[in-house]
Amino acid sequence: MAREKIYLEEVFPSPFMQLWGIFRKTPVAMVGFCCFIFLILLAIFAPILSPYSPVDGNLEMILLPPAWHTDGDVSYLLGTDELGRDMLSRLMYGTSLTFGLSFIVVIFSLVIGVVIGSLSALTRGIKSSFLNHFLDVVLSIPSLLLAIIIVAILGPGISNTVWAIAIVFIPQFIHITRYAVKEEFRKDYVLASRLDGASNFRILYYSVFPNIVERLMSQATLAQSAAILDIATLGFLGLGAQIPLPEWGAILANGLERFYIAPWTVYLPGLAILFAVVATNLVGEGIRHALKLRKEN
Amino acid sequence: MLTFTLRRISLFIFTMLVLTLLSFSLSFLFPGDTVINHSGQINATASELVQLNKAYQMDKSIVDQYGAYLTHILNGDFGQSMASQSPINNEIIELLPATIELSLVALLIAMVVGIPLGFIAAINHNKASDNVILSLAMLGYSIPVFWLGLLAILVFSIGLGWLPSAGQISLLFEIEFVSGIQFIDILLSDSPYKWQAFSNASAHIILPACVIALAPATIFIRLSRAAMIEVLAASYIRAARAKGLSFQQIIFRHAIRNALIKIIRHVGLQFANLVTIAMVTEVIFSWPGIGRWLIESIYQRDYTAIQSGLLVLSCFIFIIHILTDFIYAALNPLARGNQHGS
Numbered sequence: 001m002a003r004e005k006i007y008l009e010e011v012f013p014s015p016f017m018q019l020w021g022i023f024r025k026t027p028v029a030m031v032g033f034c035c036f037i038f039l040i041l042l043a044i045f046a047p048i049l050s051p052y053s054p055v056d057g058n059l060e061m062i063l064l065p066p067a068w069h070t071d072g073d074v075s076y077l078l079g080t081d082e083l084g085r086d087m088l089s090r091l092m093y094g095t096s097l098t099f100g101l102s103f104i105v106v107i108f109s110l111v112i113g114v115v116i117g118s119l120s121a122l123t124r125g126i127k128s129s130f131l132n133h134f135l136d137v138v139l140s141i142p143s144l145l146l147a148i149i150i151v152a153i154l155g156p157g158i159s160n161t162v163w164a165i166a167i168v169f170i171p172q173f174i175h176i177t178r179y180a181v182k183e184e185f186r187k188d189y190v191l192a193s194r195l196d197g198a199s200n201f202r203i204l205y206y207s208v209f210p211n212i213v214e215r216l217m218s219q220a221t222l223a224q225s226a227a228i229l230d231i232a233t234l235g236f237l238g239l240g241a242q243i244p245l246p247e248w249g250a251i252l253a254n255g256l257e258r259f260y261i262a263p264w265t266v267y268l269p270g271l272a273i274l275f276a277v278v279a280t281n282l283v284g285e286g287i288r289h290a291l292k293l294r295k296e297n
Numbered sequence: 298m299l300t301f302t303l304r305r306i307s308l309f310i311f312t313m314l315v316l317t318l319l320s321f322s323l324s325f326l327f328p329g330d331t332v333i334n335h336s337g338q339i340n341a342t343a344s345e346l347v348q349l350n351k352a353y354q355m356d357k358s359i360v361d362q363y364g365a366y367l368t369h370i371l372n373g374d375f376g377q378s379m380a381s382q383s384p385i386n387n388e389i390i391e392l393l394p395a396t397i398e399l400s401l402v403a404l405l406i407a408m409v410v411g412i413p414l415g416f417i418a419a420i421n422h423n424k425a426s427d428n429v430i431l432s433l434a435m436l437g438y439s440i441p442v443f444w445l446g447l448l449a450i451l452v453f454s455i456g457l458g459w460l461p462s463a464g465q466i467s468l469l470f471e472i473e474f475v476s477g478i479q480f481i482d483i484l485l486s487d488s489p490y491k492w493q494a495f496s497n498a499s500a501h502i503i504l505p506a507c508v509i510a511l512a513p514a515t516i517f518i519r520l521s522r523a524a525m526i527e528v529l530a531a532s533y534i535r536a537a538r539a540k541g542l543s544f545q546q547i548i549f550r551h552a553i554r555n556a557l558i559k560i561i562r563h564v565g566l567q568f569a570n571l572v573t574i575a576m577v578t579e580v581i582f583s584w585p586g587i588g589r590w591l592i593e594s595i596y597q598r599d600y601t602a603i604q605s606g607l608l609v610l611s612c613f614i615f616i617i618h619i620l621t622d623f624i625y626a627a628l629n630p631l632a633r634g635n636q637h638g639s
Contacts, residue, residue, distance in 0.1 A: 133311055141611055142573035152595045152603050153326045229441055233577055236443045237592055252444065259447065260455065270444035277439035285435065 015294075019214050022290035029289065032282020039276055042092060043100035050089035051075075054246040057083035063262050079264050081255065087264065090246035091272050097158070097247040098235075099276045102227035105166045106220050113173020114216065118208075120174065121181035122200055131178075138171045144230050151239045158247065161240040165230050169223050176219045180212040214291055221284030225277045232273050248273050301626050305619055312615055320608040321366045327600040331355070335366060337377035337385070337601030375605035380597045385605045389587065393609060394477025395465060396586035400575045402502055403509035404568060410510070411517025412560060416553065418518065419525030431522075434515040442574050446508045446581040453504060460504045463583040467501075470494040505582040513571045517560065524559035528552050562625045565618035572614055 013021065023029055042049070052058075057080075064080040065072045066087075072079065078087040120131050138146075143165075150164035184190060185208070193207055234240030235249030243250070248269040255265025324334040332349050333339060341349060350356065354365040369376075375385040418430040454462035465479055466472065472494060475482045479502075483494050528534065529552060537547050576588025583589070587606060594602035 133308070134315065136308075136312075141614070142569045144573040145576070145607070145610065148576075148592070148595065149323075149603065149607055152600075153323065156595075225439065232441055233443060236441075237577070237580065239592075239595060249441075249443075252447075256447070259451065263451070266444075266447060270441060270448070273441045273444065274439055277441070278436065281435055281439055 015211055016213060018294055019287070019290050022293050023286050026286050026289060029282055029286020032279050032286060035275070035279035036283050039095060039099050039279060040103065043096040043103070046092040046096050050086075050092040052086040052089040054085065054090045054093040055244045057081075057085045059084050063258070065262075066264050066268075078268055079262075081251075081265050082258055082262070087251075087268055090251055091248070091268060093246040094248045094251060094269070094272065095276075097241060097245060098228055098231050098249070098273065101158075101162055102165075102224055102231055105162055105227050106169065106224045109166050109169035109223070110173050110216065110220050113170045114177045116170070117174040117177025118181050118204055121178045121185070122204075135171055135175050139175060143168045143226055144233060147230055147234060148237075148239065151234060156239045156242065158235075158241040158245060161231060161234050164234075165227055168230075169227065172219065172223060173216070176215065177212070180215050181208055184208045184211055214287060218284055218287045218291065221280050221287065225280040225284070228273065228276050228280065298626070302623075305622060309615070309619055313612070316608060316611050316615075317367055317370060318363065320604045321363055323604045323607070324366075324600070327604075329600065334600045334604070335369075335376060337379045337382075337599075339379050340382075370608070375608075376601045378594070378602045379599040380594065380602070385602055388590065388602075389605065389609050391474070391477060392585060392587040392590050393613070395479070395584060396572070396575060396579070396588060396610075397613070398478045398480065399502065399505060399509070399579070399584060399586060400568070400572050403506040403575065404513065404564070404571055406506055406510035407513035407517055407567075407571070408564075411514035412521045412557070414514075415518040415521025415523075416525050416548075416556065419522045419529065419556075420548065422526055422529075427522075430518060434518040437511050437515040440511065442508065442512065442577050443581055445511060446505070446578055449504055449508055450581070461501050462504070465501055465585055466494065466498045470497060505578050505584055508582075509571060509574050509578050512574055513567050516567055516570070520560050520563050521556060524556040525552060527559070528556045531555075558625065558629045561621060561628065565621035568617045568621070569614045572610065 023033075061073070061076060061080050061084045063082055064076050064084075066079040067074045067077050069079075076086050076088070078091065080086055081090070120128065123131075146168045147161070147164040150167060151160055154160035154163065181204070185203075190203055190207055193203055198206075231240060231247070232249030232252075235247040236253045238250075238253060241247030241250040243254075252266055252269040252273075255262065255269070259266050324331050327334050332346070332353050332355050333341070335353050336349050338345065338349065352365065353369070354361045373386050375389070377383065378385050378388060381388075414430055414434075418427045421427045450462045453460045461467070470490065470493070471488070472479065472482050473486055475485050479498050480495070483491060483498060486494075488494065534547060534551060537551050542550075572588075575586070576592065578584070579586045579589040580592055587610060591603065591606040591610070594606060
């Protein structure tokens with residue numbers, strides 16, 4: 001027998017959905033979010049979308065200024081560099097290197113950091129204190145410096161840069177997960193499910209993680225904006241992506257010699273980096289803003 | 298205060314041990330022979346190698362090896378640079394002061410610009426000026442530092458010709474090396490062109506210091522804004538208002554002092570960030586500091602230099618960290634008694 005719904009059921013959206021509800025109402029954050037999605041799509045589909053190859057040059061079209069310039073050619077929208085390579089295609093391919101790789105790196109460090117961090121939050125005593133001090137030391141070394149050292153050990157190259165940056169970001173995530181899990185474990189709802197006989201891992205998975213996922217995401221956006229800057233900086237210093245690769249920092253370093261006669265080879269990749277970092281930071285700000293509002297309600 | 302000092306000292310010793318352990322293990326991680334990475338003597342003859350192996354106790358256990366390495370470091374012997382074959386500690390003594398000078402000037406600029414802006418934003422919380430300052434702060438935080446440095450050179454050095462684009466001082470001035478910090482050396486020297494040299498050195502430092510200062514300044518804006526908002530919501534501010542104090546009196550006598558204490562606490566952590574930015578900026582502005590030297594050693598695969606440079610730079614960062622902790626504790630009695638503060 002079908003029972004009619006007599007009670008108006010009260011729906012409690014999950015913490016994450018509450019956050020999304022607030023996030024959606026902040027226009028600036030949504031603009032950042034759209035730019036972020038746009039960059040991800042560009043990173044995936046760059047090979048299909050880009051008009052030219054990023055490494056093959058057209059020697060008849062060397063150092064062509066962007067199309068809005070009087071000497072520009074509309075078939076090379078953002079101009080060409082000293083080997084006649086199309087800047088637009090290089091920047092599009094660069095999205096998957098600088099932005100796409102930083103995204104993957106952050107996800108990778110996030111997963112490893114969360115696993116180690118939540119395990120370490122469950123330990124106490126000397127092991128925990130040692131880890132705390134150790135993390136303090138590692139976190140006091142700036143990420144770029146540590147990445148430079150790891151690249152020095154592994155040797156220059158884009159894959160080594162990626163590994164270096166992944167290793168550098170793990171401690172941050174361990175630290176924040178550990179802190180967040182410890183804080184949640186002191187709360188009453190965890191005690192309630194412990195009284196129900198739940199094991200530590202069950203509490204972690206079903207009770208704690210849904211409540212700290214936004215804090216991790218906010219840290220992840222911070223880490224990603226730092227990762228984009230670090231990959232680009234290493235590329236610029238010649239320690240990251242090597243010569244033909246269209247990584248944004250490397251393109252910029254490449255244009256350095258012709259800085260004065262062809263300024264677009266320097267300011268365009270810089271603008272691309274700025275755009276990616278601003279988009280990431282806007283998303284991060286939006287999450288933090290929404291977190292604050294949700295806490296106040 | 299005594300327990301606080303003891304805690305800091307134990308933390309300092311622990312950190313130094315970890316850092317030296319890290320740089321010790323780097324010798325094993327780098328390609329090539331461990332003892333050559335320790336000492337940097339790539340052209341050592343067979344008999345010299347035997348001597349080196351003995352000095353670094355390479356035939357004994359790893360603990361003894363670490364002890365030998367530590368003794369070398371404590372005696373100020375970092376080995377030789379593989380590229381130039383000159384002792385690294387001499388190179389570091391010449392280069393480190395330039396980095397200290399640049400980063401301290403940048404820190405000063407960042408604090409002088411960032412903290413008042415943050416206070417203004419906090420006082421006008423949720424108004425237009427708050428939003429403008431916050432958006433500018435986010436933009437400043439997102440600009441890649443090498444790009445900013447290049448644009449600054451393009452505009453101020455090449456375009457307008459106001460400021461020099463490279464180096465620490467014009468080569469025309471001969472300043473004797475005393476402390477390594479250019480401004481102090483200039484003031485100590487008895488050259489008749491002292492003041493010209495001084496203004497020349499200041500013109501050289503403005504551009505790189507401002508470029509470095511931008512990102513930390515934006516962080517100081519956020520920190521001071523958050524601190525000020527928190528202080529203004531405190532009950533003693535309400536009490537002051539109830540007493541009938543004017544707005545200026547509340548801000549200048551009560552709010553700013555308490556907010557500043559909270560900011561000082563974070564200066565140490567920000568300094569580490571600032572030094573990394575300074576390393577990249579040194580490369581762009583050809584500043585003769587330790588950052589540029591370290592990056593050049595990576596190009597040259599000078600492993601001994603990389604290892605020692607890392608050790609010295611992180612020690613420097615950590616000493617500043619501890620110093621700010623002490624200043625914080627000296628200014629804020631609450632921090633001293635806190636058993637759980639770390």
